Amino acid sequence: MTSQTAPKRRLLPTNQKTPASSSPTTPSTETETAPDGEPPASRRRSDFIRFLGYVAPYKYMVLLASIGGMVKFGVPLLIPQITQHLIDHVFLSTTLTKTQKLNELYKLIGGTMVLYVFFWSPWVYARHYFAGKAGHKSVFDLRVDLYYRILRMSASFFDRNQSGAIVSRLISDIELAQNLVGSALTNVWMDLVSLVLILFFLLRIDVGVTLVTLVTFPVYLILFRQLKDRIQATSRQVQQEISEISGNLQEKIAGNRIVHAFTQEARENRYFQSESDHLLDTTLHRVYLQSINMMLTGVIVQLAPLIVMLYGGYRVVEGSLTVGQLVAVSLYLSPLYTPLQRFSELNVVFSNSMAALARVFEIMDQKPEIRDRPNAIKVERVEGRVEFDDVCFAYHNEDEPERSTVLEHITLTVEPGQKVAFVGPSGAGKSTIVGLIPRFYDVDWGSVRIDGIDVRDYTVKSLRKQVGMVLQTPILFSGTIRENIRYGRPKASMEEIVEAAKAANAYEFVNAMPRGFDSQVGEMGNFLSGGQKQRITIARAFLKDPRILILDEATSALDTESERLIQAALERLMEGRTTFIIAHRLSTIENADRIIVMEQGQIVESGTHADLLARDGVYHQLYTPQALA
Secondary structure, eight states, X not given: OOOOOOOSOOEEETTOOOXXXXXXXXXXXXXXXXXXXXXXHHHHXXXXXXXXXXXXXXHHHHHXXXXXXXXXXXXXXXXXXXXXXXXXXXXXXXXXXXXXXXXXXXXXXXXXXXXXXXXXXXXXXXXXXHHHHHHHHHHHHHHXXXXXXXXXXXXXXXXXXXXXXXXXXXXXXXXXXXHHIIIIIIIHHHHHHHHHHHHHHHHHHOHHHHHHHTTTHHHHHHHHHHHHHHHHHHHXXXXXXXXXXXXXXXXXXXXXXXXXXXXXXXXXXXXXXXXXXXXXXXXXHHHHHHHHXXXXXXXXXXXXXXXXXXXXXXXXXXXXXXXXXXXXXXXXHHHHHHHHHHHHHHHHHHHHHHHHHHHHHXXXXXXXXXXXXXXXXXXXXXXXXXXXXXXXXXXXXXXXXXXXXXXXXXXEEEOTTOEEXXXXXXXXXXXXXXXXXXXXXXXXXXXXXXXXXXXXXXXHHHHHTTEEEEOSSOOOOSSBHHHHHHTTOTXXXXXXXXXXXXXXXXXXXXXXXXXXXXXXXOGGGTTSOHHHHHHHHHHHHHHHOOSEEEEESXXXXXXXXXXXXXXXXXXXXXXXXXXXXXXXXXXXXXXXXXXXXEETTEEXXXXXXXXXXXXXXXXXXXXXXXXXX
């Protein structure tokens, strides 16, 4: 094991290139771009067209829903025709007898009732059922795809985005997108067919009256185009602000004990009220635009019948239009302008949905920084030899053109089965260097190798199967103890789970619980003590059985008894594994094969506990105050 002295600390430019021999295959940004700098083709396509790809598997449901909608609004269009016929040719007829008139009335009304009961009603059911089913299924597929994409994102993605904001896109944004199926994919065809049929019937009645009914349409189209973009932009802003509030709320709720401990309830309430006030202003601006849209459309819809009645009444008085024709035209006005009203509502729905989809596809278009190279190696089992060869690394921050280097020219070799401890002040780069082994991040310079092969040449999944981690803050998920231990190896048997718990010194307290391994741990393991949670995470690591082990402050902030039990469990866990230990409590690493002392991203000392104490250097300065305490 060797270390290399680094040159003076400097800023690493964001355009720093890695030598070809060790160059990562991925760009430093999460968002994929084309070679010419243009967004990829998927970004240039309409988000609506892309959403149709999720609807396509359910196209027959959409088709049935559309047909049902056409029938739902098409059949009632026969009523004005029947009414015109009854008025002009039955009720006002001078040639038919009373009996003939009643027979004609009964025949037409009875036939129409049968049509509604046996033909119209099943299609109305189909319209609503299949539209709802297609909408929910397509949104389900989109949400699952988005969640899988988020899970595959690199650590830097989660560094940049609040968890609450990510959840907001998964839930509320996708929920808004569902409206497109019902409103845009079925109502549009339904309303279009209705308009065509109405115009056909109106033209049969009288061409002049038909033209008068259409006089307000150009005005509507102009208003539609003027308001659509403004509503969509405001809707996107509302969704963005909801995401930010969701992220802040999740942080404060998760850290409620800190809020209480520092008595900051009033301050947090003021902060939330300030954010909510801003959201309210943006939302009310959207309401204002939507209200303008509905008002103008409503005025058009209400004025049009008056104009038609004025012209049609004049024609009736003149004698060029019958009373039955005028009544039929009047009955068609409502069905004619109902689609217009729905198009106005669709303007709002479409704008809201497209704003939400833009935020969804914004994540979908991002690519993980950490992904497999072409022809990457799927490794089954490694020996555990780890090498850091001239490694430099800096965290990427899009807001800063230059970034401070976290690791500087680290060269280090760890043999299989060795226990290596990293010590040093906070910010020295200890956690960063071990995070490069499972490729949570990729190096900016140099390489990290396992068994002589660059970690970037392994598949990410097979690489991470070789690495186990026990962190300072034990992370458990809501569910049972059994489920949390089995997270290390989902196909493990109950016997293997029990053996892992015993090895982690967790079996006794688990077995003493009323429901044993089926006991709930609560959110983030809140039903368990800190020591119990840590032993569950150790059991999880035992079950995974990795060749390389990372212990990041695994025994800090524990009482003496818990630390004794956990330290004994960790000793068993480290047997035969290449182990990297990060520790501030130096008494826990005295038996390490090597201790690496780091300062400002550089290795300043390396050796055994005894060797480093004898040098009277940095390690001696760190160890002495703790030994005397």
